[in-house]
Amino acid sequence: MPTRKRLPFTVIGGFLGAGKTTLLNRWLREAKGLRMAVLVNDFGALNIDADLIAATHGDTLALTNGCVCCQIGDDLGRALVDVIEATTPFDAVVIEASGVSDPWRIAQIGMAAPELSLEGVIVLVDASAAARQSRDPLLADTLARQLKSADLVVVNKIDLASETALAEARAWVDATAPGTPCIQTAQSTVPLSLLSGLALPPTAHAAAHACGPGCDHHDHHDHHDHHDHHDHHGHAPDHGALFATWSAQPEAVIPAAALRTWLREVPAGVLRLKGVLRTGHGASGGDEWSEVQFAGRHGSLRKAVPPDDARAAVVAIGLRERLPEAALSDFFSH
Known part of the structure; x- marks a missing residue:
């Protein structure tokens, strides 16, 4: 039996409301000809178009374009094993980190599997709310940890942010994660090709x-x-x-x-x-x-x-x- 190539995986992080679900929806729609496994915390939040769903099996949604969505539940390791051992190999795995979790911890779980290869950690930031949230003593540590785990920061929702809010968000990103590549966008419009390596x-x-x-x-x-x-x-x-x-x-x-x-x-x-x-x-x-x-x-x-x-x-x-x-x-x- 031929040896499978290492499966590239990407972790998507960011605080609640930053646009992670919208990004995943975009990638699922754009993954034409690419078999991608997307591991999420909640199916309901994805709101996948009905005409894109081919079948539902417990915690798994099979899509008509060959992609699969899996609800992580309490065992990310088990979900990754299922993806790795899939009869038909996947081209890539994307893991959604919960809005209050540290994406790097999730990346480390994936890195422990020799069958997987980390592509990167992408953290989304809500341009309209980031500066205000970063000043909240109850949120500041969580937001900083998320940002420091990023290989790429996506300052999202720039269409909803005032010039002042956007400038403050960028200043916070630059101060918290200096040197980390950063792009700005609206409606979670980020090229799948850039981030997944596909x-x-x-x-x-x-x-x-x-x-x-x-x-x-x-x-x-x-x-x-x-x-x-x-x-x-x-x-x-x-x-x-x-x-x-x-x-x-x-x-x-x-x-x-x-x-x-x-x-x-x-x-x-x-x-x-x-x-x-x-x-x-x-x-x-x-x-x-x-x-x-x-x-x-x-x-x-x-x-x-x-x-x-x-x-x-x-x-x-x-x-x-x-x-x-x-x-x-x-x-x-x-």
């Missing part, structure tokens, strides 16, 4: 097409595509202007030690990076390959099998105008 398959083909239609690509090695691209997955149109993608197909070996050092000092502006690269030469003369991952503040390097086309590839996503393309090109052009 749009970052580590193949040369994917890297060559990462910039979208209209880009000029060639077949020679060590080719770099430094183009911003618009997302074509049904997201709000402004996200095409908000995010940028960089990709490369380096031919040379990049030593694993150098990659590990680089992962500890990833240039500011990179939100997500994934790739499969040559990292050494084996005793038999063949190349050694590694999968490199980076999300928010966490990076990892693991041994990998060569891609089918034996081409190295790496893709990065960041905020437009902040993605450090020159620094990425400089390092990956070894």
Whole structure:
């Protein structure tokens, strides 16, 4: 029986009313062709469209697009085991943290399973209420712990916040979680591709097409595509202007030690990076390959099998105008 790939999982956190449920609903609707397991605290809050529900089995909802929603109950570990052992493998897992919980504790539960790979912790903040809530002595500690656990902060509901409230919310985020990547949005409009890594398959083909239609690509090695691209997955149109993608197909070996050092000092502006690269030469003369991952503040390097086309590839996503393309090109052009 073939070994399954490690299943990427993402934790969604944030205080009550920050927009977590709305975000999950968006992702479920956008997950066309992607089999995603979403673990939630309460089915009722999701309010999934009836025409999207294929079947209900106890604490599980099967959706017509192949996704599954599972109610966590009191045993997250058991729910994760059920997902891991599913007859038909999932492409990704998204776990909703309760509004008063510490998302990092939930991430640690998932990290204890060797079958899972943490993509990141995303924490939503209500722009219209965050500053006021952060000054409440009964809420301040919980809110700070949530924010400090984030790999990416999403300041949500900016359409409902006054200029003063939004400025205060951003100041609180910057002071509480300095250096953590942060984006602003309304109605929980966040690209699934950015946060789950589902749009970052580590193949040369994917890297060559990462910039979208209209880009000029060639077949020679060590080719770099430094183009911003618009997302074509049904997201709000402004996200095409908000995010940028960089990709490369380096031919040379990049030593694993150098990659590990680089992962500890990833240039500011990179939100997500994934790739499969040559990292050494084996005793038999063949190349050694590694999968490199980076999300928010966490990076990892693991041994990998060569891609089918034996081409190295790496893709990065960041905020437009902040993605450090020159620094990425400089390092990956070894």
